[in-house]
Structures are given as structure tokens and as C-alpha cells.
Amino acid sequence: MDDRVTELSGAAQGPSPLPQAPLDMPRQMLERRRRPWLASLLAHLTIKSA
Amino acid sequence: MVVWDTLRVALLLMTTAWLAWGAAQAVLGLRGLAPLSMPPARPGGPSPTAILIPICNEDPWAVRARIEAMRASVADAGIAPDFVILSDTAGTQDVTREQAVFAPLFARDGRAVVYYRNRKDRHGRKAGNVEDFIRRSGRAYVHVVILDADSLMDGRTIAHLIARMDADPSLGLLQTLPVIVGAQSIFGRAMQFAASFHSAVFSRGLARLQGDTGPFWGHNAIVRVEALSRCCGLPELQGLPPFGGTILSHDYVEAALLARGGWRVEMDPRIGGSYEEGPENLLAFARRDRRWCQGNLQHMRLLAAPGLKGWSRFVFAQGIASYLVALAWGAFLVVSFLSAQTVVGPDYFPEPRQLFPVFPDDRTHEIVALAVGIVGLLLLPKLAILIEATASGRAGAHGGWARSALSVLAETLLTALIAPVMLMYQTRAVLQVLSGQDGGWPATARGEGRLTLAEAWQAASWVTLSGIAMAVLTFWMAPDLVLWLLPVALPMIAAPLLIAVTSRPGAGGIFTVPEEIAPPPVVAAYRTLAMQTTPLRAVTDDELARPV
Numbered sequence: 001m002d003d004r005v006t007e008l009s010g011a012a013q014g015p016s017p018l019p020q021a022p023l024d025m026p027r028q029m030l031e032r033r034r035r036p037w038l039a040s041l042l043a044h045l046t047i048k049s050a
Numbered sequence: 051m052v053v054w055d056t057l058r059v060a061l062l063l064m065t066t067a068w069l070a071w072g073a074a075q076a077v078l079g080l081r082g083l084a085p086l087s088m089p090p091a092r093p094g095g096p097s098p099t100a101i102l103i104p105i106c107n108e109d110p111w112a113v114r115a116r117i118e119a120m121r122a123s124v125a126d127a128g129i130a131p132d133f134v135i136l137s138d139t140a141g142t143q144d145v146t147r148e149q150a151v152f153a154p155l156f157a158r159d160g161r162a163v164v165y166y167r168n169r170k171d172r173h174g175r176k177a178g179n180v181e182d183f184i185r186r187s188g189r190a191y192v193h194v195v196i197l198d199a200d201s202l203m204d205g206r207t208i209a210h211l212i213a214r215m216d217a218d219p220s221l222g223l224l225q226t227l228p229v230i231v232g233a234q235s236i237f238g239r240a241m242q243f244a245a246s247f248h249s250a251v252f253s254r255g256l257a258r259l260q261g262d263t264g265p266f267w268g269h270n271a272i273v274r275v276e277a278l279s280r281c282c283g284l285p286e287l288q289g290l291p292p293f294g295g296t297i298l299s300h301d302y303v304e305a306a307l308l309a310r311g312g313w314r315v316e317m318d319p320r321i322g323g324s325y326e327e328g329p330e331n332l333l334a335f336a337r338r339d340r341r342w343c344q345g346n347l348q349h350m351r352l353l354a355a356p357g358l359k360g361w362s363r364f365v366f367a368q369g370i371a372s373y374l375v376a377l378a379w380g381a382f383l384v385v386s387f388l389s390a391q392t393v394v395g396p397d398y399f400p401e402p403r404q405l406f407p408v409f410p411d412d413r414t415h416e417i418v419a420l421a422v423g424i425v426g427l428l429l430l431p432k433l434a435i436l437i438e439a440t441a442s443g444r445a446g447a448h449g450g451w452a453r454s455a456l457s458v459l460a461e462t463l464l465t466a467l468i469a470p471v472m473l474m475y476q477t478r479a480v481l482q483v484l485s486g487q488d489g490g491w492p493a494t495a496r497g498e499g500r501l502t503l504a505e506a507w508q509a510a511s512w513v514t515l516s517g518i519a520m521a522v523l524t525f526w527m528a529p530d531l532v533l534w535l536l537p538v539a540l541p542m543i544a545a546p547l548l549i550a551v552t553s554r555p556g557a558g559g560i561f562t563v564p565e566e567i568a569p570p571p572v573v574a575a576y577r578t579l580a581m582q583t584t585p586l587r588a589v590t591d592d593e594l595a596r597p598v
Contacts, residue, residue, distance in 0.1 A: 018134065018165050023188030023275065025181055025283040028307055030355045 054389035061382040062420075068375045069427040071368075076248075076431035079255030080438050086320040088210060089217035096212040097192035099131040099272075101203075104179045106138040106172075108199040110148035111583045116202055117155060119576035121162050127205030129212065130162045131195070134187075136179045137168040176268070177284055177300035188275050192216075198269035201228065204323030204572045211272040211321070222277035222313025223305065226324035227253050228270040231565045231573050235499055237552035238330040240461050243561035245328070247448055247458065251435045253319040263309045263361040264317040268301035270324045274313070278304075281311035287351055291488035292344050299345025302369060303352060306362035325565075325573060330499040331553035332468060333509050336475040340489050343373045343479040376476035383538065390528035432458055449562035457560040464552070470538045471545045474513045501553040506546040517542025 101120070105113055117133055124131060135152060139145050145168055155164040169182060180196060193215050195208055207226065215221055227249065233242040257264070266273075282304045287294045297303050305315050329335040346369040352358075353366050398407035436458050439445040445454040482489065507514075521539040525532050541548060565573060 018167055018183075019187045019190035021187050021189035021191075023184055023279045025184055025188075025279045027283045027285045028281065030285055030303070030352055031288060032354070032356060 054385060054392065057385050058382060058389065061378050061385060064378040065375055065382065066424060066427065068371060069424065072252075073427050073431045075252050075255035075259070076435060077255070078258050079251040079253065080434060081254075082442065083254055083257065083320055086318070089213045091213065092216040096129055096209065097216050098190065099193040099195060099208075099212050100187075100191045101131050101133045101195045101197060101208070102136055102180060102183060103133065103197050103199065103201075104136040104138065104176050105148075105199045106176075107140065107144055110151035111587055112580060113148075113199055114151055114155060115579035115583055116200075116576050117164060118579050119572050120203060120205065120208075121164070122575060123205030123572045124162055124208055125205070127209045129205065129209045131208060131212075132191075133162055133164040134183065135164065135166040136183055137166065138172045138175070138179050139168060140172065174284065174296055175298075175300075177282075177297070177304070181283065184275065184279050188279050191275050193272050193274055194278070195272045196269055198326060200327040201270050202231070202325040202572050202576055203270065204570065207321060207323030215272055215274060218314070220314050221274065221316060222281075222308040222311070223264070223266055223271055223273045223315045225264060225266055225271040225315075225317040226321045227317070227319040228267075228324045228326040229322075229563075229565060230328040231325045232327050233330065234555045235330045235553050236464075236555075236557045237332055237335070238328060238499075239557055239561040240464050240552075241328050241335070242563055243448070243457050244461050244465075246563040246565075247439065247444075247454065248432065248435055250319060250444070251438060253317065257317055257319055260317065260361060262314040262316065263359050263365075264305065264315040265365065266301040266305035266308075266315065270326060277308055277311065277313045281307045281313065287348070292483045292486065293348055293351055297345075298348055299342065299369070302349065302365060306352075306355075306358050306365070309359045309362055310357045323570065323572070325570070331501055332471065332549045333501065333506070336472065339472075339476065340479045340482075343476065344483050344489050346370055346373055347480070347483045373476060373480050376473050377480050379473055380477045383535075387524060387528055387531065390531055429462065432462060447564035447567065449560075449567070453560060453562055457562065460557070460560050466537070467541045467548060468552075470541045471510070471513055471548065474516060474542060474545075499553060500555070501550050503546060503550045506549040506553075510545040510549055513542050513545040517545070
């Protein structure tokens with residue numbers, strides 16, 4: 001059992017932790033990554049000249 | 051003059067637009083919705099569902115009584131969801147106490163299972179608490195019903211929510227309209243009545259406007275685990291609080307993210323059997339409002355978030371405007387005062403050698419029309435709702451037409467008295483947030499009720515002093531405005547008295563709500579269980595207080 005949490009259940013028949021059924025929860029993007037305008041311009045020019 | 055007038059018109063436009071928006075929702079909600087029908091049962095029984103009860107230093111006896119009441123109610127409804135207490139309670143003694151109080155809930159006796167876990171890393175507050183559960187146990191369930199520590203839900207309502215989710219795989223979240231119960235004070239009962247009498251109509255209007263991009267109010271809702279896990283992993287915002295860090299008003303953001311992910315988010319005000327408690331005095335109300343203010347203003351950062359639906363952005367803007375409008379009312383008063391300072395007397399003979407005087411235009415009619423318009427925007431929706439309630443029979447459940455009318459009148463007067471005080475609290479909250487002060491997200495102090503005059507004075511003396519300063523300054527510099535200012539200044543000056551008096555139990559003859567006349571079974575069961583545990587409180591506290 002994870003020692004960062006304390007789980008209790010089923011006191012009558014011994015401890016019964018929460019169901020172990022992990023599910024991923026990806027972090028959502030809410031803010032656009034700010035790209036410095038100069039870096040953005042250089043990237044644009046580099047692509048054009050390539 | 052032109053500058054002042056332009057400013058005043060702009061501020062009036064902001065404030066009246068806000069009032070008009072509220073009135074429009076009421077008008078849209080006057081017509082009833084189609085009757086609610088129970089969807090067909092899912093073959094194989096309802097999908098596995100967990101009822102999540104996130105708590106943080108709550109009264110464990112009250113939480114236990116609510117769970118016991120709901121556990122009996124779901125058994126009556128023929129379903130067996132798991133109950134999961136997600137504790138973020140801190141402090142060894144509080145944690146030990148709540149575990150001791152909850153222990154009898156864990157016995158496996160054939161009733162719905164109750165789980166408990168206490169988190170030591172309280173990252174992400176309530177949203178983080180739920181997320182932690184999904185990460186550990188999400189795959190075991192198809193749906194989760196998210197409650198607050200003071201929520202109560204009837205078993206049949208939970209069964210209905212599960213059936214609706216099972217019947218429509220595109221439905222990501224279904225929000226109920228929780229009814230406030232258990233208010234005792236004048237303030238609490240007035241708010242309880244207003245929520246019961248007016249919100250039914252406002253929420254119908256909202257339901258018509260929002261379509262599939264409904265709101266999430268953080269509790270008393272069912273969410274599809276798949277949708278929640280895919281769309282609602284909230285990031286920390288860049289920078290420090292109040293605008294950076296943990297997202298405080300996470301529920302609005304989660305609703306927007308679910309809609310962005312293609313899930314339907316619906317609020318259905320027809321679903322009954324969903325309850326919560328409200329603040330019992332104006333100070334508790336203002337404290338909660340301070341948290342919401344910071345949470346809503348933080349949404350300024352998310353207005354341009356990629357991929358959000360237009361309505362979601364509008365909901366963010368609306369939440370932000372609901373607090374900025376307080377600032378606009380305050381600014382309107384200040385600008386009106388400054389404008390009066392720059393008024394020059396009329397020039398009856400602007401031209402040299404003019405025979406007849408030129409009288410200035412009489413603008414009394416325009417001023418009166420403006421005042422009537424603003425008051426109309428405030429009062430007409432309430433009047434329309436009173437007529438609707440009488441015609442539909444709703445007034446009968448609120449003590450009859452006469453008592454409902456009296457209650458609406460009393461609630462309107464009380465709101466008018468409270469409004470300038472709340473305006474001050476909201477203005478202070480907005481200025482605090484905009485100047486970078488983080489109010490945090492303290493645990494809700496539930497059940498606190500009656501305040502003494504000394505306590506009210508301690509918390510609101512600054513409002514009184516501001517009111518006195520405003521009245522004296524106006525009397526001294528713009529005496530013509532004094533009468534116009536009195537409805538604002540007097541409640542401010544009397545704020546501590548107003549706060550203390552309205553925190554007392556009372557107003558028994560009015561503010562009647564259906565749940566007072568006939569308490570719903572799950573609410574009645576909770577009260578009985580809560581009373582039964584009263585003698586046990588002292589015993590357990592004494593045992594815990596004994597030195598080991």
C-alpha cells in the first residue's frame with residue numbers, strides 16, 4: 001500500500017483498500033506556450049530558406 | 051463635463067447590461083420544461099458508480115450522518131454504488147478523530163461499501179483530491195457522483211443520474227440543481243427562499259441557453275470517468291497566485307474542457323432530490339465570495355485557452371464580469387460625485403445683447419426614466435417569477451400566494467439593504483486580487499451561525515467607517531447628491547447591526563420553502579441520524595483527548 005495515503009475499509013473483515021485500478025489523467029493544455037517573437041521569426045525564415 | 055458623462059454612460063452600460071442579462075435569463079426560464087422521464091434500465095444493471103465525498107477538516111459526525119442517510123436511500127432505490135470519502139484533512143488529531151468517527155461505516159454488512167482514504171500530499175485541493183482517486187481507482191468505475199461535504203442526494207436521484215448516463219454515451223457530465231436546505235438564520239432562510247423560488251426559473255433559462263455546453267458547479271453532479279480522465283487533468287498555471295498556480299474555480303474549467311473534448315455537459319433543473327447547505331450569515335457568504343472572486347478572476351488567464359467552445363469562453367467572461375460589475379457600480383458612484391464637483395451654473399444669456407433668457411433643458415424625465423429602467427430590471431423578473439409561481443402552483447409549496455408575495459417583498463428589501471455592504475466586500479475582494487493578494491482557499495466553516503454585534507463590528511467596522519466618510523464628504527462637497535446616496539450610505543453605516551441581526555434565527559412566518567413544510571426523506575433521515583450522534587460526540591472527543 002502507498003504510504004502517502006491511509007485507507008480504511010471493511011473493518012469487520014480486515015482492511016480492504018480502495019480498488020487498485022489506475023487510470024491515466026493527462027495534463028491538459030490551457031495556456032499557449034509563449035514563443036519569443038524573434039525566435040518565431042527566425043524559425044519562419046529558416047524554414048523558408050531551407 | 052463631456053468626459054464625466056461619457057465615463058458615467060460607459061459604467062452604466064456595463065452595470066445595466068449585467069442586470070439585463072440576469073433579467074433575460076429569468077424571462078427565458080418562465081416557461082416550464084418538458085416533464086422528466088426515466089430512461090430505460092441498462093441490461094445487466096446500472097454501471098459501477100462511486101459516490102465521491104471530498105472532505106477537508108469537516109465535522110465528521112455530520113459527514114457520517116449524511117453518508118448513512120444516503121446509504122439507506124440508495125438501498126431503497128435498489129442500487130448499490132460505492133461511497134468513497136476522499137479526505138484531505140490535516141492535523142493528526144483531526145485525522146484520528148474522523149477515522150474513529152467513520153469506523154462503523156466500514157463494516158461489510160451487505161449495505162453499500164464505504165471506502166476512506168486520507169491524503170498527506172494535498173496537491174491541487176479538491177480537484178487534485180478527485181484526480182488522485184481517478185489515478186488510483188478510476189478504471190474500477192464507469193461513473194462518479196461528485197458531492198460536497200454538505201451535499202445530500204436521494205437514492206432515486208442517484209439511480210436516475212446513472213440511468214441517464216448509461217442511456218447516452220455522449221453525455222460526459224450531468225449537473226443537478228441543488229436545493230439549499232437546513233437554513234435557520236434570517237439571512238440563511240432569505241437566501242434559501244430566493245434560491246428555491248427564483249433559481250428554478252433562472253436555471254431553466256440557463257438550461258435553454260447553454261445547450262450541450264452546460265455548467266459544472268463542482269458537486270451534486272455525475273461525471274463519466276472516461277471523460278473526466280481524458281479531459282480534466284488540470285495543469286498548474288504559470289506564475290504565482292492569485293493568477294498563477296492551482297486553478298481555484300476548477301469546476302467551470304472542467305466543464306469547458308469536457309465540452310472541448312466533445313462530451314455533452316448538461317444541467318437539468320428538473321432533477322429533484324439534490325440538496326446542499328448555504329452560508330448562515332453575511333460574513334460567511336462574503337468569505338465564500340472572496341474565494342469565488344479569486345477563482346473567477348483567475349479565468350482571465352484562460353479566456354484564450356486553445357480549442358474552447360465559444361459558450362465556455364462566454365461563461366468565463368460572465369464569471370469575471372460578475373465581480374468586475376461591483377467595481378463598476380463603485381466607480382459610477384465616485385464618478386457621479388466628482389462630476390457634481392465640476393457642474394457650472396446655467397448661463398441664461400450666452401450671447402451678448404440677448405433679449406430673452408435661454409433656459410437649460412429639463413432632463414428630469416430622462417433621469418426618472420433611467421432610474422425606473424434600472425429598478426425595473428431588478429424588480430420585473432421577480433414580479434414575473436411570482437406570477438409564474440402562482441400560475442404553475444409552485445407558490446403553494448412556498449406557503450401560498452400571499453406568503454410567497456410577502457416573502458418576495460421581504461427578500462427584495464433585505465437584498466437592497468445588503469447590496470451596498472456586499473458591494474464593499476466584493477470591491478475589496480476584486481482590488482485585493484488585482485493587486486496580487488492571494489486569499490488562499492481555506493476550509494469552509496460550516497454550521498457557524500449567530501454572530502454577536504461585537505463580532506460583526508470587528509469584521510465590518512471598515513464598511514461603517516467608509517459609509518460615514520462617504521456621507522460626510524458628499525454632504526460637504528455635493529449636498530444635492532446626499533438624498534440619492536442615502537440608500538447606499540445608510541446600510542453601509544449600519545453594516546455590523548445588519549450582519550448581527552440577520553445572523554439570528556427568525557422570520558418564521560415568511561421565507562417558507564417546500565423542504566420546510568415536508569422535509570424530503572433523505573434530509574429527514576440525515577437530521578434524525580445527526581441528532582442520534584449528538585451524545586456520542588462528547589464521548590469520542592473525551593476518549594481522544596485522554597493522554598496515551
